[in-house]
Amino acid sequence: xxxxxxxxxxxxxxxxxxxxxxxxxxxxxxxxxxxxxxxxxxxxxxxxxxxxxxxxxxxxxxxxxxxxxxxxxxxxxxxxxxxxxxxxxxxxxxxxxxxxxxxxxxxxxxxxxxxxxxxxxxxxxxxxxxxxxxxxxxxxxxxxxxxxxxxxxxxxxxxxxxxxxxxxxxxxxxxxxxxxxxxxxxxxxxxxxxxxxxxxxxxxxxxxxxxxxx
Amino acid sequence: xxxxxxxxxxxxxxxxxxxxxxxxxxxxxxxxxxxxxxxxxxxxxxxxxxxxxxxxxxxxxxxxxxxxxxxxxxxxxxxxxxxxxxxxxxxxxxxxxxxxxxxxxxxxxxxxxxxxxxxxxxxxxxxxxxxxxxxxxxxxxxxxxxxxxxxxxxxxxxxxxxxxxxxxxxxxxxxxxxxxxxxxxxxxxxxx
Numbered sequence: 118x119x120x121x122x123x124x125x126x127x128x129x130x131x132x133x134x135x136x137x138x139x140x141x142x143x144x145x146x147x148x149x150x151x152x153x154x155x156x157x158x159x160x161x162x163x164x165x166x167x168x169x170x171x172x173x174x175x176x177x178x179x180x181x182x183x184x185x186x187x188x189x190x191x192x193x194x195x196x197x198x199x200x201x202x203x204x205x206x207x208x209x210x211x212x213x214x215x216x217x218x219x220x221x222x223x224x225x226x227x228x229x230x231x232x233x234x235x236x237x238x239x240x241x242x243x244x245x246x247x248x249x250x251x252x253x254x255x256x257x258x259x260x261x262x263x264x265x266x267x268x269x270x271x272x273x274x275x276x277x278x279x280x281x282x283x284x285x286x287x288x289x290x291x292x293x294x295x296x297x298x299x300x301x302x303x304x305x306x307x308x309x310x311x312x313x314x315x316x317x318x319x320x321x322x323x324x325x326x327x328x329x330x331x
Numbered sequence: 332x333x334x335x336x337x338x339x340x341x342x343x344x345x346x347x348x349x350x351x352x353x354x355x356x357x358x359x360x361x362x363x364x365x366x367x368x369x370x371x372x373x374x375x376x377x378x379x380x381x382x383x384x385x386x387x388x389x390x391x392x393x394x395x396x397x398x399x400x401x402x403x404x405x406x407x408x409x410x411x412x413x414x415x416x417x418x419x420x421x422x423x424x425x426x427x428x429x430x431x432x433x434x435x436x437x438x439x440x441x442x443x444x445x446x447x448x449x450x451x452x453x454x455x456x457x458x459x460x461x462x463x464x465x466x467x468x469x470x471x472x473x474x475x476x477x478x479x480x481x482x483x484x485x486x487x488x489x490x491x492x493x494x495x496x497x498x499x500x501x502x503x504x505x506x507x508x509x510x511x512x513x514x515x516x517x518x519x520x521x522x523x
Contacts, residue, residue, distance in 0.1 A: 299507030
């Protein structure tokens, strides 16, 4: 367990295996709550807590959980953490909790979290699992924030509730309504595709040049 | 009676689960490749939603009044095991029906549309029949959205589309346009 490996587990979630933009997981909560940057960050924070907590617990108990009932065990562990997050948010920030409404309990059904338990936490030691979870959750948070910021700027002309363009800006209301979520994520995925195609072309060019050089 | 009808229409069109609440997006984007599969998945989902509505009502009335903080865990465990039980029952009683929708049942159970249905129905304080109407509307609305997207995707397989946009990006943009079209139904309620 070198230091490099933990670093690798941490970084991969942010860019190369970004849960939202690359793996396209956990979409239900992310589109519904990203109509403003604050909501996006609250949702990302709650998911962060649940993912890191349940990964740590699942990794610690991985030798005691019977293989046949592992999925049910993961779900119960996740549901416990989500209940904690739900009640903490209700106590700490009632306004945000009201805004997010039923979508905090729905973190349970976020396939990204269950996917990390099944694919990583149940097979690795707690320390690595925590690094993996922190990386993935940070990637998720960044994705939520970028989507929420774009939608709030275009749809409301503001960021974090602060008006950016003055009174003359005509808000593009559709962006904070449901269709805007689909369209924004579609365009961002398009950008990621374009980036990947360009990168592949570049790598192919380099390989070509090396071969002809020899 | 009129109230039940409006709950049904509201869940079906105005507050469509997929296109307005973004629930059940994983199967919506993942399984909508062919028209037939998505119709069958839709029927199976509607069925699970009905079971969920009944379970949620029973839990809310008899169990959760004593321990509201157990809501989430109870919903998940009870719904998952009930669906599992019904799956076994269907396999025994009607193999034809099982072949038509059986393979989808376990997949659907951990879908957020199912849990969302239970939570929304609880938050709005729906009774037994209201819950059933809501579940029917949500399930048929889900099927409608799935079938629409699957039809458009089958059509787009044959057309000449840039390589860059093919795949999830295009499906999301199609879904955005569908969602915009469904916003037109919002006017249904202001007149009444």
